[in-house]
Amino acid sequence: MKLSKKGEYALKAVLYLSCRYLHGQKEIVQIHEISKHEQIPEKFLQSILLSLKKVGVLESHRGVNGGYTLNRPPANITVGEVIRVIDGPLAPVGCVSKSAHVPCMVQNRCGIQSVMAEVRDAISNVLDKMTFEEMCKKMYGAKLALT
Amino acid sequence: MKLSKKGEYALKAVLYLSCRYLHGQKEIVQIHEISKHEQIPEKFLQSILLSLKKVGVLESHRGVNGGYTLNRPPANITVGEVIRVIDGPLAPVGCVSKSAHVPCMVQNRCGIQSVMAEVRDAISNVLDKMTFEEMCKKMYGAKLALT
DNA sequence: TAATACTCTATAAAAACGGTAGAGATTGTG
DNA sequence: CACAATCTCTACCGTTTTTATAGAGTATTA
Numbered sequence: 001m002k003l004s005k006k007g008e009y010a011l012k013a014v015l016y017l018s019c020r021y022l023h024g025q026k027e028i029v030q031i032h033e034i035s036k037h038e039q040i041p042e043k044f045l046q047s048i049l050l051s052l053k054k055v056g057v058l059e060s061h062r063g064v065n066g067g068y069t070l071n072r073p074p075a076n077i078t079v080g081e082v083i084r085v086i087d088g089p090l091a092p093v094g095c096v097s098k099s100a101h102v103p104c105m106v107q108n109r110c111g112i113q114s115v116m117a118e119v120r121d122a123i124s125n126v127l128d129k130m131t132f133e134e135m136c137k138k139m140y141g142a143k144l145a146l147t
Numbered sequence: 148m149k150l151s152k153k154g155e156y157a158l159k160a161v162l163y164l165s166c167r168y169l170h171g172q173k174e175i176v177q178i179h180e181i182s183k184h185e186q187i188p189e190k191f192l193q194s195i196l197l198s199l200k201k202v203g204v205l206e207s208h209r210g211v212n213g214g215y216t217l218n219r220p221p222a223n224i225t226v227g228e229v230i231r232v233i234d235g236p237l238a239p240v241g242c243v244s245k246s247a248h249v250p251c252m253v254q255n256r257c258g259i260q261s262v263m264a265e266v267r268d269a270i271s272n273v274l275d276k277m278t279f280e281e282m283c284k285k286m287y288g289a290k291l292a293l294t
Numbered sequence: 295t296a297a298t299a300c301t302c303t304a305t306a307a308a309a310a311c312g313g314t315a316g317a318g319a320t321t322g323t324g
Numbered sequence: 325c326a327c328a329a330t331c332t333c334t335a336c337c338g339t340t341t342t343t344a345t346a347g348a349g350t351a352t353t354a
Contacts, residue, residue, distance in 0.1 A: 061331080153342075177300090
């Protein structure tokens with residue numbers, strides 16, 4: 001039930017961009033800055049952001065003063081969406097996935113299918129409802145509490 | 148968020164043993180039979196069952212008429228327990244795992260920690276509550292419905 | 295004692311993971 | 325225009341994990 005490093009980096013990067021977005025309205029940020037701030041290998045982060053751009057979560061600008069920013073408001077991007085792009089379906093097994101269903105080899109229903117469907121729903125219920133705007137606000141609250 | 152093949156096989160095997168257990172009260176079953184019935188590579192299944200024995204979920208008998216059976220009633224074995232034995236902690240990231248916590252490298256709390264903790268709770272809420280007795284009964288109900 | 299069935303160790307191919315390198319394309323600035 | 329900054333794209337690479345398989349050894353019992 002693991003989140004890969006790649007997925008973790010993706011979430012941190014989008015969260016970082018979201019906070020910048022909310023703060024300055026569509027601020028453009030270079031890969032290097034995100035990489036440094038979130039401690040993510042720069043080249044690795046490049047490929048992650050590129051994937052997120054291709055599916056329309058991020059947008060990029062090349063050349064001097066280029067960089068990445070969100071393609072939509074953070075209230076409109078969920079954690080589940082980002083994880084699916086980077087790590088694939090949330091469902092523990094393919095035969096209960098809604099986003100990438102693969103037919104079950106077992107005739108009728110194998111015994112574990114229904115419990116796995118419950119897990120998929122439980123995960124989706126958290127991740128598909130959590131937006132990056134909400135996460136930013138949570139983080140901001142946590143930081144205030146620390147001071 | 149994947150369940151490995153090994154985890155899937157473990158669940159199917161324990162479920163199979165549970166149904167046998169409930170039906171005949173502690174019936175001993177050979178690896179070969181489970182392997183054949185559930186379509187699991189026999190040698191692979193051997194190592195899985197051995198692991199489940201070592202943690203006290205199963206018990207085994209050697210020699211003629213030997214085989215595996217549950218070490219406890221199926222009402223007393225949860226899906227979460229079996230998955231943890233075979234696949235490790237349920238938590239998506241180590242820093243929110245209760246069963247195998249590893250400290251977070253990031254000072255304070257990184258932004259994604261709280262949502263990952265929610266996911267861990269959501270998964271645990273399904274898998275640690277679901278017993279194999281319940282699964283057997285569900286399966287039995289499903290099979291009846293098919294006839 | 296012979297057949298059966300679990301136990302243990304070793305091995306291995308394939309896939310996934312985590313990361314790196316470098317050439318190329320695009321853009322803004324002086 | 326030249327050039328520096330920045331994303332884009334392709335390819336690669338080492339390690340770990342996954343998914344097994346092989347075979348010798350041990351215990352049991354008929």
